[in-house]
Amino acid sequence: MIEPNRNGEVWVFAEQEDGSPHDVALELCGKARQLADRLGVKVGAILAGWKVQELSRQLISQGTDNVYLVEDRQLEHYLTQPYARVLCTLIEKHKPQIVIFGATPLGRDLAPRVASAMRCGLTADCTDLDIADVNDPAAKTTHKNLLLQIRPAFGGNIIATIINPERWPQMATVREGVMPLGTPDMLRQGEVVQEKVEFQKQDFAVKLIQRHREQRQVNLKAARTIVAGGGGVGNKDNFKLIHELAGAVGGAVGASRAAVDGGFIDKDHQVGQTGTTVRPALYVACGISGAIQHRAGMEESAKIVAVNTDPEAPIFSGAHYGIVGDLNQVIPMMIKALKERPKE
Amino acid sequence: MSYHSVVCVKQVPDTANVTADAMREDGTVNRAALPTIFNPEDLHALEMALTVRDRYGGTVTAISMGPPMAADVLRDCVYRGADRAILLTDRRAAASDTLATSYILSRAIRTLGQYDFVFCGRQAIDGDTAQVGPQTAEKLGIPQVTYLEEFIELKDRTARIRRNVGNGWEVVEVQLPVLISVLDTAAEPRPPAAKRVMKYKHARARAELEAAVKAGLPDATNGERDSEIERRAEPLRARGLMLDQWDLDDIRADLAWCGLAGSPTKVHRVQAIVLTKEGYTEIPPTEEGVRRLIRELVVDHTLG
Ligand SMILES: Cc1cc2nc3c(=O)[nH]c(=O)nc-3n(C[C@H](O)[C@H](O)[C@H](O)COP(=O)(O)OP(=O)(O)OC[C@H]3O[C@@H](n4cnc5c(N)ncnc54)[C@H](O)[C@@H]3O)c2cc1C
Numbered sequence: 252m253i254e255p256n257r258n259g260e261v262w263v264f265a266e267q268e269d270g271s272p273h274d275v276a277l278e279l280c281g282k283a284r285q286l287a288d289r290l291g292v293k294v295g296a297i298l299a300g301w302k303v304q305e306l307s308r309q310l311i312s313q314g315t316d317n318v319y320l321v322e323d324r325q326l327e328h329y330l331t332q333p334y335a336r337v338l339c340t341l342i343e344k345h346k347p348q349i350v351i352f353g354a355t356p357l358g359r360d361l362a363p364r365v366a367s368a369m370r371c372g373l374t375a376d377c378t379d380l381d382i383a384d385v386n387d388p389a390a391k392t393t394h395k396n397l398l399l400q401i402r403p404a405f406g407g408n409i410i411a412t413i414i415n416p417e418r419w420p421q422m423a424t425v426r427e428g429v430m431p432l433g434t435p436d437m438l439r440q441g442e443v444v445q446e447k448v449e450f451q452k453q454d455f456a457v458k459l460i461q462r463h464r465e466q467r468q469v470n471l472k473a474a475r476t477i478v479a480g481g482g483g484v485g486n487k488d489n490f491k492l493i494h495e496l497a498g499a500v501g502g503a504v505g506a507s508r509a510a511v512d513g514g515f516i517d518k519d520h521q522v523g524q525t526g527t528t529v530r531p532a533l534y535v536a537c538g539i540s541g542a543i544q545h546r547a548g549m550e551e552s553a554k555i556v557a558v559n560t561d562p563e564a565p566i567f568s569g570a571h572y573g574i575v576g577d578l579n580q581v582i583p584m585m586i587k588a589l590k591e592r593p594k595e
Numbered sequence: 596m597s598y599h600s601v602v603c604v605k606q607v608p609d610t611a612n613v614t615a616d617a618m619r620e621d622g623t624v625n626r627a628a629l630p631t632i633f634n635p636e637d638l639h640a641l642e643m644a645l646t647v648r649d650r651y652g653g654t655v656t657a658i659s660m661g662p663p664m665a666a667d668v669l670r671d672c673v674y675r676g677a678d679r680a681i682l683l684t685d686r687r688a689a690a691s692d693t694l695a696t697s698y699i700l701s702r703a704i705r706t707l708g709q710y711d712f713v714f715c716g717r718q719a720i721d722g723d724t725a726q727v728g729p730q731t732a733e734k735l736g737i738p739q740v741t742y743l744e745e746f747i748e749l750k751d752r753t754a755r756i757r758r759n760v761g762n763g764w765e766v767v768e769v770q771l772p773v774l775i776s777v778l779d780t781a782a783e784p785r786p787p788a789a790k791r792v793m794k795y796k797h798a799r800a801r802a803e804l805e806a807a808v809k810a811g812l813p814d815a816t817n818g819e820r821d822s823e824i825e826r827r828a829e830p831l832r833a834r835g836l837m838l839d840q841w842d843l844d845d846i847r848a849d850l851a852w853c854g855l856a857g858s859p860t861k862v863h864r865v866q867a868i869v870l871t872k873e874g875y876t877e878i879p880p881t882e883e884g885v886r887r888l889i890r891e892l893v894v895d896h897t898l899g
Pocket of ligand 1 (some may be wrong): 509537544
């Protein structure tokens with residue numbers, strides 16, 4: 252635990268693998284920039300690994316001021332304890348006021364270990380972060396400029412705002428894809444600070460024996476348009492309608508969990524709380540009821556079109572355009588209209 | 596060689612079907628208003644512990660921190676094969692966040708003395724934080740291996756584990772003792788064994804007897820209640836049907852690290868999800884309607 256330190260920086264854990272930054276790390280640099288500007292402090296990024304210095308440029312171009320670089324052969328592949336040692340050592344040394352991590356499997360393995368060692372608070376899987384003064388009526392005080400950690404709770408049924416007034420740093424993991432990725436500014440200046448961290452033998456209690464990575468076939472996050480099908484599509488064969496519509500708009504194919512569970516399409520395509528969070532320019536939901544867990548992954552889309560036979564389906568309440576009708580009739584009409592569409 | 600496993604299990608509200616009515620004003624959950632279930636991934640953690648015992652010998656102890664009714668999930672653990680079950684219950688532990696919870700669990704595990712494995716589910720469906728496992732490992736000062744999908748083997752006090760890291764998998768080796776968090780894609784939990792259900796369905800924790808006596812004898816004095824509780828406990832104890840129950844004193848917990856005082860995170864505000872209706876256009880399911888929609892999307896540059 253460190254004492255509240257109003258001059259402390261806002262830090263991002265710069266998750267990387269095999270020398271490539273994780274998208275969420277770059278997304279978080281932009282968010283950290285906003286928070287730091289509100290506080291009038293600098294943005295720091297913790298970059299740990301082996302031969303990763305090159306990534307500093309990207310972090311700086313997304314808003315980082317100071318890249319704290321820890322290069323060590325033993326950090327080539329992620330292991331919980333050595334990485335936690337890096338974070339704890341640097342937090343104690345530089346006393347940042349906020350530390351944010353991507354809510355990736357790695358981030359959610361690392362952040363709690365660090366928070367426990369620092370005896371500070373940690374909020375998981377935030378979908379938004381903000382800065383505000385918070386009144387504490389019980390103690391008759393106002394906490395200035397606290398980090399508001401906003402997340403869905405209770406299976407996505409409520410939105411909770413969590414604060415961490417006393418035991419700092421204020422830490423949170425942030426869901427991938429919810430913060431927009433900024434446009435890199437290659438002229439931005441920043442500093443690379445070389446750091447050295449001493450490890451102990453017990454930090455290496457876990458040994459990596461074998462490692463396998465799958466290339467993601469589908470890149471939903473990068474798609475400008477997503478056409479998604481749900482349980483209402485009925486069967487795998489009929490799901491080709493969704494593929495055809497996606498083809499006609501030049502978009503990617505998404506799915507609800509009912510469609511994935513029904514075997515209509517691969518799990519990689521699932522949108523929602525336990526799938527991918529997306530924010531395309533256009534999201535077309537066909538035969539999807541709009542359960543809260545699904546909406547959690549798509550409601551930030553700029554335009555949402557819903558097609559559903561049930562006028563009461565919750566998907567309509569979050570949509571911009573609704574078509575109450577049978578997707579088996581509406582989708583062919585859409586494909587036809589797209590082929591005949593006026594070109595701008 | 597035999598190995599002692601501890602499994603941390605939680606009783607949770609069935610969050611798949613919650614309404615905002617179940618929330619109190621202060622943002623805490625009115626659990627009494629909800630059906631409860633065995634946290635799904637904890638069942639897989641229990642299965643892993645039982646598998647290790649079946650293959651390599653040893654014991655399985657289930658621990659649940661919660662209100663008296665959490666004894667339900669402990670009985671379930673015993674039905675499925677756990678050797679021992681401990682209810683960790685104490686009003687002073689209420690409102691613990693993940694840090695305080697992991698401190699309390701680590702105190703309980705230390706109180707058990709010798710252990711080789713601590714298993715827990717990756718996350719509980721009421722909080723979805725996945726933090727308690729790693730934080731408990733840190734408090735115990737032992738390594739953690741998260742996201743177990745397969746327990747490959749155990750040799751010379753070294754466990755070999757396959758973990759799913761989202762975009763692939765890894766095989767790791769770790770020296771015991773270790774804390775392992777288990778995914779629901781790991782081995783399917785075995786069902787309760789009918790014989791054990793028959794044998795243990797009357798097993799009770801003391802807190803359950805207390806609650807029953809309090810409800811049954813609302814006008815009795817404390818002394819009368821105590822002797823009634825004792826009268827009911829006696830035959831259960833004789834038949835080995837009293838579940839162990841610990842409070843914060845039994846595990847010598849420092850109260851400064853428990854409950855609200857021990858929790859650095861505070862709930863500042865809670866909002867039920869509100870759906871916005873503004874800017875909604877209904878399109879008729881006709882060729883003309885659909886054509887109009889596409890035209891609008893082209894005009895506002897949504898479609899390139
Ligand atoms: C912990 C947890 C995590 C979850 N995570 C996710 C997640 O990440 N993503 C996700 O999607 N879900 C998730 N779910 C599941 C979610 O609760 C819903 O069960 C799921 O989204 C339902 O999918 P659906 O709407 O496609 O199917 P259904 O509920 O089966 O709805 C089908 C819809 O199609 C309509 N329909 C039927 N026929 C037609 C037709 N011919 N034309 C047009 N419409 C038609 C129906 O009116 C209905 O609205 C999760 C659940 C839990 C408990």
